[in-house]
Structures are given as C-alpha cells and as structure tokens.
Amino acid sequence: MEQTEHQAKTVAGRQDSFAAKVARRIRATTKSGWLVYLLLVAMAVIYIMPFLIQISTSFKTEADASNNPVSLIPATWTSAAYQRLFLHSDFPVWFRNSVIVTVFVTLGRAFFDSLAGYALSRLRFMGRNFVFGMLVAVMSVPSVVLMIPKFLIIKYLGIYDTYAAMVLPLLVDATGVFIMKNFFESIPRSVEEQAMIDMAGPFRIFWSIVLPMARPALVTIVILSFQGSWNELSHFIIATQSPSLTTLTKGVASLASGQLSQGNQYPLKLASAVIMTLPVAIMFFIFQKRIMNVSEGATKE
Numbered sequence: 001m002e003q004t005e006h007q008a009k010t011v012a013g014r015q016d017s018f019a020a021k022v023a024r025r026i027r028a029t030t031k032s033g034w035l036v037y038l039l040l041v042a043m044a045v046i047y048i049m050p051f052l053i054q055i056s057t058s059f060k061t062e063a064d065a066s067n068n069p070v071s072l073i074p075a076t077w078t079s080a081a082y083q084r085l086f087l088h089s090d091f092p093v094w095f096r097n098s099v100i101v102t103v104f105v106t107l108g109r110a111f112f113d114s115l116a117g118y119a120l121s122r123l124r125f126m127g128r129n130f131v132f133g134m135l136v137a138v139m140s141v142p143s144v145v146l147m148i149p150k151f152l153i154i155k156y157l158g159i160y161d162t163y164a165a166m167v168l169p170l171l172v173d174a175t176g177v178f179i180m181k182n183f184f185e186s187i188p189r190s191v192e193e194q195a196m197i198d199m200a201g202p203f204r205i206f207w208s209i210v211l212p213m214a215r216p217a218l219v220t221i222v223i224l225s226f227q228g229s230w231n232e233l234s235h236f237i238i239a240t241q242s243p244s245l246t247t248l249t250k251g252v253a254s255l256a257s258g259q260l261s262q263g264n265q266y267p268l269k270l271a272s273a274v275i276m277t278l279p280v281a282i283m284f285f286i287f288q289k290r291i292m293n294v295s296e297g298a299t300k301e
Contacts (some may be wrong), residue, residue: 081267117180183217
C-alpha cells in the first residue's frame with residue numbers, strides 16, 4: 001500500500017510539473033505574441049503616418065501648415081486647397097489626361113501582354129527562345145537608359161507631343177509578358193485538346209479557353225499596369241511638351257518644385273498628392289485578394 005501511494009504521489013508530482021511547464025510556455029508564447037503584435041502596430045503607424053499627415057495638411061490653411069507641418073489635426077479645417085486645384089488651376093486637365101492614358105495603357109497591356117505570353121508559352125516558332133531571352137534582358141535594363149532611344153523613335157515616327165506618343169510605347173510591358181507566360185505554362189495543355197479536335201485556331205483557343213483561366217494573372221497585370229501608367233513620369237517628360245497634354249505626375253512634380261506657385265503652398269501640393277494617390281490605393285485594396293490567386297485557376301483531369 002505504501003509503495004502504491006508513493007507511486008501515485010510521484011505520478012501526480014510529474015503531472016503537476018508538466019502542467020506547470022505547459023503553463024509557463026503558454027505565458028511565454030503569449031508574451032512573445034504580444035511583442036510581435038506591438039512591433040507590427042508600430043511599423044504600421046510609422047508607415048501610414050506620412051499619408052495621414054498628407055491628408056491632414058491638405059485641409060489646413062497656409063499659415064497653419066507652415067507653423068505645424070506634422071500636426072494631424074488642423075487648427076482650422078478648410079477645403080481651399082481643393083477648390084483652388086479644381087477651379088483655379090489646370091488640375092482638371094492633368095487629371096483628364098492621366099485617366100485617358102491610364103485606361104488605354106491598362107487595356108492594351110492586359111491584351112497584348114497576355115497575347116504575347118500565350119505565344120511564348122504555347123506556340124513553337126523559330127527564334128522563340130531568343131525572343132524570350134531578349135524579353136528577360138529588357139527587364140534587367142533600367143528604364144532611364146531607354147529614355148533617349150524612346151525619344152528618337154517617337155520623333156522619327158512623327159507622333160511627338162500627341163496622345164499616341166504617350167500611349168503606344170507603354171502598350172506592352174516585358175514584366176507583364178513574363179508573368180503571363182509563366183502562368184499559361186501552369187495550365188495543362190489537356191484543356192485545349194478538345195478545341196484542337198474541333199479545329200479551333202490558336203487565337204480562338206487563347207481567347208475562349210485559356211484566357212478565362214488566367215484571370216488571377218490578368219487581374220495582376222491590370223493592377224500593375226494601372227499603377228505603373230498612372231504614376232509614370234519619365235516617359236511623359238520625353239513624349240510631350242504641350243501644357244494641354246500634361247498628366248498628373250508632371251503637374252504635381254511642377255507643383256512640388258514650386259514652378260506653379262509662390263511660397264510653401266503645402267496644402268495645395270499635398271491636396272494634389274492625395275487626389276493622385278487615391279485611385280491607385282482604392283484599386284489595390286479592392287483587388288488585392290485576387291492578385292495571383294492561383295486557386296481560381298481551372299484544370300482538367
């Protein structure tokens with residue numbers, strides 16, 4: 001009996017010791033988890049703070065913005081900066097030009113990048129590997145290096161200072177073609193066999209069968225193209241010079257450099273920056289869950 005009681009006490013002691021160890025580990029894990037969350041919150045605040053200051057300053061008066069540049073609460077709320085932008089400046093013209101260029105470039109890249117990506121992934125033609133190698137090489141070249149060749153070609157074609165000069169050179173993007181090619185290669189060829197039996201051509205197979213399956217990659221291309229063309233600056237500098245063709249990026253850059261205003265003009269500059277930022281931010285937050293969501297793709301056994 002005494003031995004049995006001793007064994008029972010030993011087992012109970014071990015269980016208590018194990019429970020204590022588990023409790024200590026849980027407390028340590030909980031503490032480390034809270035530390036990670038606090039660190040992430042601090043990083044998020046640091047990241048978003050400039051944007052909050054930007055929005056706040058756009059509603060300040062000129063004097064308040066100069067005296068309290070990093071204050072998040074304006075001393076006097078006013079929309080004078082936005083009224084001046086839309087009613088007493090060329091900002092509406094800039095906005096219209098950016099919308100026109102962005103819509104055409106986004107639609108063009110979605111079509112031509114997917115078409116080129118499908119050709120490189122499915123069609124067998126002479127020089128296919130060379131074309132793909134040149135595509136990768138273009139991706140590694142800084143865009144600033146291509147500014148002078150672009151300008152010379154635009155001048156040679158006679159489209160300088162036109163919408164065509166702003167749109168045509170941006171209709172195809174090497175990165176977009178690369179993304180679409182890799183995604184098309186992940187789609188089994190078996191899904192195209194029935195269409196081939198029915199004598200469907202390559203474009204019909206691409207448009208009706210393969211492209212709908214590439215919706216995740218296509219959404220990614222649309223978002224990247226929208227963001228890239230909306231924020232493009234260097235290309236528009238060499239493609240146009242007429243004030244009637246100025247885009248938001250060129251206009252806001254001129255505001256930031258003080259060319260179109262006197263004094264600091266912080267509310268005016270940051271109001272234009274807020275308006276320029278909103279379309280890209282809204283589009284990203286709407287479609288962020290669909291960026292390269294390969295689980296939406298279809299396969300055929």
